[in-house]
Amino acid sequence: MESPKLLFFIGIGGIGMSGLARYFRRQGAQVAGYDKTPGEITGQLSIEGIDVMYGTDPRDIPKAFREAPTADVLVVRTPAVPADNPLLIYWESRGATIKKRSEVLGLVTRDRRTIAVAGTHGKTTVTTMLAHLLTAGGVPCNAFMGGISGNYGTNILLHRDAEVNVVEADEYDRSFLALSPQEAIITAMDPDHLDIYGTAADMYAAYADFAALVKGRILVQERVLGQLKKHAKGPLDAVPYALHNVQGPHAENVAVEDGVYVFDLIAEGKELRGLRLGMPGRHNVENAVAASAMALHLGVTPENLRKALAGFQGVHRRFEVRKRTAQSVYIDDYAHHPAELDACIASVRELYPGRRITGIFQPHLFSRTRDLAEGFAQSLSKLDELILLEIYPAREEPLPGITSEWLLEQVPMMNKELCTKDRLMALLEGRNVDILLSVGAGDIDRFVPDIAALVEQKEK
Numbered sequence: 001m002e003s004p005k006l007l008f009f010i011g012i013g014g015i016g017m018s019g020l021a022r023y024f025r026r027q028g029a030q031v032a033g034y035d036k037t038p039g040e041i042t043g044q045l046s047i048e049g050i051d052v053m054y055g056t057d058p059r060d061i062p063k064a065f066r067e068a069p070t071a072d073v074l075v076v077r078t079p080a081v082p083a084d085n086p087l088l089i090y091w092e093s094r095g096a097t098i099k100k101r102s103e104v105l106g107l108v109t110r111d112r113r114t115i116a117v118a119g120t121h122g123k124t125t126v127t128t129m130l131a132h133l134l135t136a137g138g139v140p141c142n143a144f145m146g147g148i149s150g151n152y153g154t155n156i157l158l159h160r161d162a163e164v165n166v167v168e169a170d171e172y173d174r175s176f177l178a179l180s181p182q183e184a185i186i187t188a189m190d191p192d193h194l195d196i197y198g199t200a201a202d203m204y205a206a207y208a209d210f211a212a213l214v215k216g217r218i219l220v221q222e223r224v225l226g227q228l229k230k231h232a233k234g235p236l237d238a239v240p241y242a243l244h245n246v247q248g249p250h251a252e253n254v255a256v257e258d259g260v261y262v263f264d265l266i267a268e269g270k271e272l273r274g275l276r277l278g279m280p281g282r283h284n285v286e287n288a289v290a291a292s293a294m295a296l297h298l299g300v301t302p303e304n305l306r307k308a309l310a311g312f313q314g315v316h317r318r319f320e321v322r323k324r325t326a327q328s329v330y331i332d333d334y335a336h337h338p339a340e341l342d343a344c345i346a347s348v349r350e351l352y353p354g355r356r357i358t359g360i361f362q363p364h365l366f367s368r369t370r371d372l373a374e375g376f377a378q379s380l381s382k383l384d385e386l387i388l389l390e391i392y393p394a395r396e397e398p399l400p401g402i403t404s405e406w407l408l409e410q411v412p413m414m415n416k417e418l419c420t421k422d423r424l425m426a427l428l429e430g431r432n433v434d435i436l437l438s439v440g441a442g443d444i445d446r447f448v449p450d451i452a453a454l455v456e457q458k459e460k
Contacts, residue, residue, distance in 0.1 A: 010034050010077045076100075125287045183217045251265060328436060359436075
């Protein structure tokens with residue numbers, strides 16, 4: 001793809017948007033953008049030489065962009081930005097080329113062999129893990145990740161001699177249908193984003209359309225293979241993988257040793273015994289099966305795979321142990337779907353058997369809360385104690401009757417309560433917690449440093 005000289009990103013603070021902004025900045029383009037609020041990502045972009053504005057007055061757009069011929073500027077927008085955003089209206093009135101993030105990422109994927117990782121959950125971890133296994137294993141890659149890598153402290157990896165692209169393929173707004181993958185991994189297809197798809201069947205059909213774009217190997221979690229084949233418009237050449245008991249890549253002899261998962265991997269005609277995973281969570285062993293099988297397929301040697309897997313430092317906000325003291329453990333996780341909550345809580349139970357788990361959960365989106373309320377209620381009831389925050393609206397307006405109080409009434413447990421964000425820290429100060437979880441995809445992450453500091457302070 002011929003790189004544009006000037007790119008303006010509307011919604012530049014998003015994890016996917018910021019990755020593309022960094023990509024083009026390092027390609028030599030001049031990059032600027034807008035986001036609604038300052039944050040860790042936008043602050044880092046500014047340090048890297050990217051001009052970020054937080055107001056929507058077009059007069060604040062950098063002079064080089066306002067004065068450049070419109071044909072020289074590419075405007076990239078996220079679907080979360082409303083159509084009445086003044087900056088979007090400004091560029092539309094000037095006749096600028098405006099593309100969605102997914103379209104621009106799709107253009108990038110045509111540059112070289114691309115491995116796309118899709119799934120309603122697990123995709124960020126598998127994408128980041130695969131990028132690390134390739135990078136540490138001697139297969140240079142570019143990677144566009146939906147989270148911050150613990151190993152590299154960024155959501156994008158760029159290598160001048162990259163042989164492949166590794167990209168996270170987002171199903172929201174059918175974004176993944178803009179990609180051109182050579183290989184792919186599909187981790188899960190639990191119903192989600194029904195505000196976009198309407199029905200689970202329509203979402204399954206979109207995943208089948210994504211699979212049809214893949215020119216080579218597709219690794220598919222064996223639980224979802226049936227639905228994928230059912231909705232495929234033609235033959236589907238997919239290899240199933242799972243944690244256990246599948247003909248394709250799988251793990252055997254999974255055990256916890258000193259808080260670390262150890263397992264045997266059967267994949268690519270090889271048996272790798274006693275692998276150690278540097279990231280906690282039983283569900284992440286399954287993620288490691290997928291990433292490892294693809295890494296071996298792409299040329300990483302078993303010896304290099306073993307070292308890289310043990311050295312994997314996880315992903316920011318994916319089962320991230322933020323503080324561990326003699327009395328307490330504090331874990332932060334991005335889980336915002338019932339299946340993700342189930343996996344997170346089950347892993348905590350396995351790692352810390354017999355201990356009391358307090359969970360702080362912030363529901364994300366009114367539509368998701370409405371559509372998956374029964375699943376949320378059952379998942380949250382697996383905690384010993386629940387602190388439920390108000391629903392984070394993101395791009396949505398409130399829906400009548402859909403509130404955290406409504407959701408809390410459906411959770412079949414005794415030790416549960418509502419809490420506003422401004423009361424949260426005071427509530428926690430008055431509690432002695434054993435295992436503490438903060439979970440959700442909204443702005444709950446802004447409390448994480450303060451909660452970690454509080455857990456440490458209570459130890460003293």
